[in-house]
Amino acid sequence: MDGFKKRLNxxxxxxxxVTLSLAILLVAxxxxxxxxxSAFDEAHEQQDDxxxxxxxxxxxxxxxxQYPKGPAIEGDDEESRVIIQYLGDGQHATGTTDExxxxxxxTTLADGxxxxxxxxxAFRVLVRSTAQxxxxxxxxxxxxxxxxxxxxxxxxxxxxxxxxxxxxxxxGDLVRKLFRPIGVLAAQIDQRxxxxxxxxxxxxLPTEVRPFVVAINRLLARVALxxxxxxxxxxxxxxxxxxxxxxxxLQAERLAATEMSPATRERFEPLSRGIERGRTLIxxxxxxxxxxxxxxxxxxxxxxxxxxxxxxxxxxxxxERKRIDIGVEGAQDAQVMFNPMDLFTLVKNLVDNAxxxxxxxxxxxxxxxxxxxxxxxxxxxxxxxxxxxxxxxxFDPFYRSLGxxxxxxxxxxxxxKAITARTGARVELAFSDPVxxxxxxxxxxxxxxxx
Numbered sequence: 001m002d003g004f005k006k007r008l009n010x011x012x013x014x015x016x017x018v019t020l021s022l023a024i025l026l027v028a029x030x031x032x033x034x035x036x037x038s039a040f041d042e043a044h045e046q047q048d049d050x051x052x053x054x055x056x057x058x059x060x061x062x063x064x065x066q067y068p069k070g071p072a073i074e075g076d077d078e079e080s081r082v083i084i085q086y087l088g089d090g091q092h093a094t095g096t097t098d099e100x101x102x103x104x105x106x107t108t109l110a111d112g113x114x115x116x117x118x119x120x121x122a123f124r125v126l127v128r129s130t131a132q133x134x135x136x137x138x139x140x141x142x143x144x145x146x147x148x149x150x151x152x153x154x155x156x157x158x159x160x161x162x163x164x165x166x167x168x169x170x171x172g173d174l175v176r177k178l179f180r181p182i183g184v185l186a187a188q189i190d191q192r193x194x195x196x197x198x199x200x201x202x203x204x205l206p207t208e209v210r211p212f213v214v215a216i217n218r219l220l221a222r223v224a225l226x227x228x229x230x231x232x233x234x235x236x237x238x239x240x241x242x243x244x245x246x247x248x249x250l251q252a253e254r255l256a257a258t259e260m261s262p263a264t265r266e267r268f269e270p271l272s273r274g275i276e277r278g279r280t281l282i283x284x285x286x287x288x289x290x291x292x293x294x295x296x297x298x299x300x301x302x303x304x305x306x307x308x309x310x311x312x313x314x315x316x317x318x319x320e321r322k323r324i325d326i327g328v329e330g331a332q333d334a335q336v337m338f339n340p341m342d343l344f345t346l347v348k349n350l351v352d353n354a355x356x357x358x359x360x361x362x363x364x365x366x367x368x369x370x371x372x373x374x375x376x377x378x379x380x381x382x383x384x385x386x387x388x389x390x391x392x393x394x395f396d397p398f399y400r401s402l403g404x405x406x407x408x409x410x411x412x413x414x415x416x417k418a419i420t421a422r423t424g425a426r427v428e429l430a431f432s433d434p435v436x437x438x439x440x441x442x443x444x445x446x447x448x449x450x451x
Contacts, residue, residue, distance in 0.1 A: 020171045021172075024164070024167055024168060025164070035160065036156065039155075039156035040150065040153040043149035043153065047140065047148070048113055048124070048126070051126040051140065055084075058136060059130045081140070083123075083137075085103065086134060086135065087105060087107055087109065087127055087135040088107055088135065090105040090106065090107055091104070091107055103123070105118065105123075105125060109137070110127065111135075112126070112127060114127070115142060116139075121142075122141070122142035124142050125139040178206075181209065185200065185205070185209075185213070188200075193422075197220045200213050202217070245275065246279070249276065249279055252272045281411075298339060300338075302340060302343055303333055303334075304368045304375065304377060307344055311351050314348065315348065318352070319355050324360075324361070324362050324363065325362070326365075326366075327365065328366045330368070334369075334370055337449055338446065342419050342423065346415075346416050346444065347377070349415050349416050354383065354440065357381065357384065358383040359382070359383065362381065362382040362383065364379070364381045365378075371445070373448060374445045374446060375445075375448055376443055376446075378443050379441070379442045380439060381432065382439050383439055385431050385439050386440055391429045394413050395413050397411055397414045423446075424447055425444055426444070429442055429443075
């Protein structure tokens with residue numbers, strides 16, 4: 001019960017449904033009571049009219065009375081039959097029950113309708129004076145009249161009993177349909193990527209929801225402006241740091257070419273590696289800022305194998321230093337619609353990440369496959385892989401898996417995620433060897449345009 005009260009307090013749709021249902025129930029009960037009482041009274045009035053019509057027919061036809069003697073007529077219902085007798089004969093009645101005629105009605109009854117109790121039974125009696133001056137009584141048992149009136153009244157409630165549940169179902173369905181645009185809107189917003197901050201369409205929304213959507217659009221605009229400012233700051237800072245870091249790198253290269261003592265060179269090597277890591281971090285920050293940019297980029301038809309070749313030309317020296325067997329697996333090529341720089345950056349970061357985490361003498365395979373509606377790019381390595389509980393976090397900036405001694409900025413997979421999110425591609429991580437749970441297989445699914 002507490003759970004229902006909590007849902008009732010939190011859900012406008014449930015409150016509206018319950019309120020409308022209770023209102024319909026209250027109106028239906030009041031209407032049913034009114035209809036029952038009205039039908040009951042109307043049935044009694046019709047029965048009284050029947051008594052009047054019988055009395056008038058008796059007078060018009062100048063009928064004579066003969067009280068029945070002997071066995072009852074087949075089909076005669078004692079409870080619902082209409083009794084006619086001279087009122088004065090009531091004083092000569094010999095029976096003590098309502099079975100024998102005439103009945104002992106009081107001779108003092110006034111003309112008109114009245115209810116009289118005879119032998120423990122209530123009768124509705126109409127007394128009328130005929131044209132010949134005789135007074136007749138037309139009567140019927142009150143219980144039979146009430147029974148017929150109740151049956152007629154209950155029949156009048158059948159439409160309410162049928163329409164009430166139907167109306168509740170219609171109201172429930174109508175409320176669900178009225179709130180459906182809000183659910184659809186919530187699903188559309190929930191399916192957006194982190195970078196999708198464009199305004200929510202508000203043309204076909206209900207008037208009551210539109211101010212809320214307008215407020216969300218203003219918030220999205222402010223968030224987009226804030227994120228753009230942050231990206232510009234990162235890009236500007238990285239760009240400003242690039243020149244001095246390049247100068248330091250050149251000076252370090254010149255210094256490395258000079259003669260120095262073993263102790264000096266031993267101290268110089270960490271400095272040189274630190275400068276190189278700083279240059280790599282700045283380049284990665286610039287790449288991340290570019291990947292997160294919402295500016296439209298020109299797309300063109302690209303060969304996946306050609307992109308693989310360009311990446312391998314850049315990173316082959318790094319793989320050779322670790323004696324890694326790296327190459328393209330399979331002769332099948334595929335064409336994709338993509339921005340050249342985006343695809344090159346995506347593949348390069350994936351291959352660079354694989355080289356860094358693949359042990360000496362390991363293996364890296366690049367391949368491409370066609371799927372219905374998409375082209376799949378696969379980069380497999382023989383490294384330690386990524387545990388399933390870490391696979392979602394490795395796309396966060398500067399996050400690096402625990403237990404690894406490899407140097408890096410922690411931005412490679414963040415750049416990949418930013419590019420795939422912006423272009424509509426999808427990236428998935430898995431083990432290259434699912435049995436041993438070793439190695440990393442990165443699959444990038446690029447949708448192909450439908451003709």
